[in-house]
Amino acid sequence: RHLDRIGEVDERVHAFLHVDAEGALAQAAESDARRARGEVRGPLDGVPIAVKDVLATRGLPTTCGSKILEGWIPPYDATVVARLREAGLPILGKTNMDEFAMGSSTEHSAYGPTRNPWDLDRIPGGSGGGSAAAVAAYEAPLAIGTDTGGSIRQPGAVTGTVGVKPTYGGVSRYGLVALANSLDQAGPVTRTVLDAAMLHDVIGGHDPRDSTSIQQEWPSFTEAAKAGSTGDMTGVKVGVITELSGDGWQAGVMNRFNESVELLVKAGAEVVEVSCPSFVHALAAYYLILPAEASSNLAKFDAMRYGLRVTPDGDPSAEDVMRATRDAGFGDEVKRRIILGTYALSSGYYDAYYGQAQKIRTLISRDFDAAFASVDVLVSPTAPTTAFRLGEKLDDPMAMYLNDLATIPANLAGVPGISVPNGLADEDGLPSGFQALAPALADDRVYRVG
Numbered sequence: 149r150h151l152d153r154i155g156e157v158d159e160r161v162h163a164f165l166h167v168d169a170e171g172a173l174a175q176a177a178e179s180d181a182r183r184a185r186g187e188v189r190g191p192l193d194g195v196p197i198a199v200k201d202v203l204a205t206r207g208l209p210t211t212c213g214s215k216i217l218e219g220w221i222p223p224y225d226a227t228v229v230a231r232l233r234e235a236g237l238p239i240l241g242k243t244n245m246d247e248f249a250m251g252s253s254t255e256h257s258a259y260g261p262t263r264n265p266w267d268l269d270r271i272p273g274g275s276g277g278g279s280a281a282a283v284a285a286y287e288a289p290l291a292i293g294t295d296t297g298g299s300i301r302q303p304g305a306v307t308g309t310v311g312v313k314p315t316y317g318g319v320s321r322y323g324l325v326a327l328a329n330s331l332d333q334a335g336p337v338t339r340t341v342l343d344a345a346m347l348h349d350v351i352g353g354h355d356p357r358d359s360t361s362i363q364q365e366w367p368s369f370t371e372a373a374k375a376g377s378t379g380d381m382t383g384v385k386v387g388v389i390t391e392l393s394g395d396g397w398q399a400g401v402m403n404r405f406n407e408s409v410e411l412l413v414k415a416g417a418e419v420v421e422v423s424c425p426s427f428v429h430a431l432a433a434y435y436l437i438l439p440a441e442a443s444s445n446l447a448k449f450d451a452m453r454y455g456l457r458v459t460p461d462g463d464p465s466a467e468d469v470m471r472a473t474r475d476a477g478f479g480d481e482v483k484r485r486i487i488l489g490t491y492a493l494s495s496g497y498y499d500a501y502y503g504q505a506q507k508i509r510t511l512i513s514r515d516f517d518a519a520f521a522s523v524d525v526l527v528s529p530t531a532p533t534t535a536f537r538l539g540e541k542l543d544d545p546m547a548m549y550l551n552d553l554a555t556i557p558a559n560l561a562g563v564p565g566i567s568v569p570n571g572l573a574d575e576d577g578l579p580s581g582f583q584a585l586a587p588a589l590a591d592d593r594v595y596r597v598g
């Protein structure tokens with residue numbers, strides 16, 4: 149039925165870059181056979197899922213939304229993908245994304261934009277707009293996204309879906325094509341908080357193949373979500389982040405947010421305002437740290453190892469081939485960040501830019517530590533506005549980056565966050581999102597409060 153739905157709507161939504169009907173049906177048949185034998189592997193056995201095209205899938209194309217990886221078929225599965233397969237979830241296909249996960253609208257995909265199912269003239273958020281749109285359009289009940297600066301939560305907010313960025317190190321990055329290694333984290337994209345929790349239980353946990361993977365036993369997030377579903381928030385202390393509202397925040401988004409805060413009070417939570425003064429510098433720090441790491445990561449796309457190879461006429465040297473391939477294979481946003489990152493890391497400027505950004509990163513972590521000394525969770529709207537129109541911010545990188553204002557601090561500090569659907573904004577009737585953040589390792593709290 150999901151494959152039928154994809155057939156009906158994906159021509160318009162364009163959530164998928166690749167649909168694996170044959171593979172998904174074979175996996176579903178295996179799941180049915182297990183069910184008949186009474187060997188069901190867990191609550192999600194047989195539930196289909198869509199996977200963002202930044203995770204390696206054995207035998208299935210993995211492009212990261214880039215021409216430079218066109219035609220590359222990974223010989224292995226990312227750990228997240230391997231765990232989905234082990235738990236019996238048929239993989240419907242790979243979802244569209246901004247090229248190498250750089251963007252907030254999915255318009256930077258080399259394969260054309262994804263559209264927001266609520267209004268096809270609007271963006272579905274990014275970089276994981278494909279995963280969010282697939283879930284919002286009922287093409288998939290579940291999806292996997294990745295969140296380096298908000299790419300799970302912000303698409304969740306603007307498509308009315310649930311998105312979770314786990315604690316850094318909570319979900320393996322093995323086989324996740326790196327954008328910025330110190331920020332990247334894969335997580336669930338779903339329609340309900342309980343679905344997200346069940347999916348997190350499947351994909352999370354220690355992986356010896358990821359050196360930053362946390363070695364500990366995690367609590368059941370499914371149980372945490374169920375505990376929250378009673379609606380009783382007695383004893384929970386909630387901090388509203390002062391810096392994440394005000395000028396530039398859409399009034400209708402703020403109205404829905406304030407109503408939800410009231411709801412938490414009615415449910416018994418104690419709500420206070422908390423200031424995180426360094427958060428105003430988060431965007432500036434992120435847009436130095438991320439390009440720095442990305443420029444280093446993207447050096448491996450050299451026309452020798454993966455995907456595209458452009459050979460200029462004449463008698464080209466290896467360097468000529470690399471230059472021609474990278475020129476043709478990377479889009480504008482990727483080139484912009486490679487240049488910015490290379491500059492920020494260069495010997496004369498390293499201390500002034502990258503070094504300063506790292507110091508801000510530390511200050512942001514300290515703000516979180518100070519805040520979490522007095523509250524259990526911090527909350528804010530997930531994104532300052534509802535979905536904007538396609539093309540509206542494409543030529544203005546700064547305007548595009550500003551969408552990530554509220555989501556970026558969590559990545560810089562490695563803490564977990566959830567975005568839940570928060571009703572429709574008054575002005576335009578489009579979805580808005582409510583974000584809850586918790587201390588590192590306390591992912592159970594975002595499920596409880598979500």
Ligand code: GLN
Pocket residue numbers: 249250251252274275294295296297298299300327438552
């Ligand atoms: N919009 C952010 C960026 O462009 C988020 C990216 C992400 O989380 N993958 O960097």
